[in-house]
Amino acid sequence: MNAVNLALRLTLLEILLRPIGNWFLQPIFLGIAALGVALPRQIRWLPLWIALFVLAALRVLLNWPMADNHAYLLCYWCLAVSLALVSRDPPLCLALNGRLLIGWAFAFATLWKVLSPDYLDGRFFRVTLLTDQRLAGFVQLVGGLTPDVLESLREVLTQHVDGQAFTVLTTPAEPTRFLWLAHGMTWWTVILEGAIAVAFLWFVNQGISKVRDVLLITFCVTTYAVTPVEGFGWLLIAMGVAQCDPARRKTRLGYLAVFGLILFYREVPWVEWLSTRSLEVTSPPW
Amino acid sequence: MKTAGEILRQEACFMAEPPGRARWFWYLPSVLLLIVAGNQLRLVATASLSPWWGGGFGMFSTTDAWATRHLHIFALRPGVRRELDIPPALRKKVEQVLVLPSDAQLRTLAYEFADTPTPDAGPLEAIELQVWATHFDPETLTPSSTPIRFLTVRMGEP
Secondary structure (H helix, E strand, O other), X not given: OOHHHHHHHHHHHHHHHOOXXXXXXXXXXXXXXXXXXXXXXXXXXXXXXXXXHHHHHHHHHHOXXXXXXXXXXXXXXXXXXXXXXXXXXXHHHXXXXXXXXXXXXXXXXXXXXXXOOOOOOOHHHXXXXXXXXXXXXXXXXXXXXXXXXXXXXXXXXXXXXXXXXXXXXXXXOOOHHHHHHHHHHHHHHHHHHHHHHHHHHOOOXXXXXHHHHHHHHHHHHHHHHHOXXXXXXXXXXXXXXXXXXXXXXXXXXXXXXXXXXXXXXXXXXXXXXXXXXXXXXXXXXX | OOOHXXXXXXXXXHHOOOOOOOOHHHHHHHHHHHHHHXXXXXXXXXXXXXXXXOOOOOOOXXXXXXXXXXXXXXXXXXXXXXXXXXXXXXXXXXXXXXHOOOHHHHHHHHHHOOOOOOOOOOOOOEEXXXXXXXXXXXXXXXXXXXXXXXXXXXXXXX
């Protein structure tokens, strides 16, 4: 399968696997995506992609300002696909847009992390790891927090405070391992995202651009193991496939494998299993 | 019979270009992304938009999300200032205001609360809205909050 068809199919699969939109947009999104998947010969049918672009744009506008990054990126990507299909060189047009959209998205993600007053000092991950219930298993497994300590820290962080707290709060100490984890995630993320931005916006196949696929695949493998935003990951994979050099079959296979891996991350609660098992091992049997 | 796709392709003749060469319209998605992201930066700086939202890819960069912001709403009657509960039906609108507490959004929300019954006598003079953002101490993570937008909407104002 050529890169364009594969990228388009992965985009439609992403819409099917991670339904988006409100009560009336979602069925239309799903119907159009299902049509595209069910009729492989119509995968490059221009009205299908224009319809998806219009729906994605509507989703952003109707939900403004609450639409997430995924909604915006899907909108730009569907526009890019539509433009590629009316161009005389769809593979080149789609590859250019895949590269630029990934590059700009990561450039702004990095910019925000650098500008933020509470990211580089590790506070963002310290707070998020403690307060996001979906990350509890990961925090206990890797951060070394027991459920009791996690709960007491979460209680302090989520209390309602207007101005300064009236009562003196005794925040339980965060274990050293947890602090290392939070700071490690902080720097790993900002450095990797910055490198991806530069690699994708750099001159094609020169310098750091040569390793752009490896960087993006590394990002998807590590980030979506922890972060439950698989739709964004799948979209990045679709865009990654579109811009991948056609001669690099193994890299494309790598992208496909990671698409499957993200599905595994979502469907199999492997972190929770490992976390429960590690608690059983470390707890006394009485 | 031509398909809709073929007709659209023909209609797009202004975009005709030789293969293998990038054309100006190929860059439209990037231009759109840059405009939206630039607007998001502006709104964060001028209207207290949460960096998480608005299409600028600021998610996962700060604790300043709508979930760490909160809103207090007061009904002002002669001699009485009473805090109002937020009904579940208005949660979505409140979330939007927390994300982007612009004067226009706060004003619209104030009118949603104008008919909220309270035990106090007298005509409703105004609705006061306060948006607060939570900050976490760099060392201990102890939370505190600071006001980011206060607005008093006099009833009867346009």
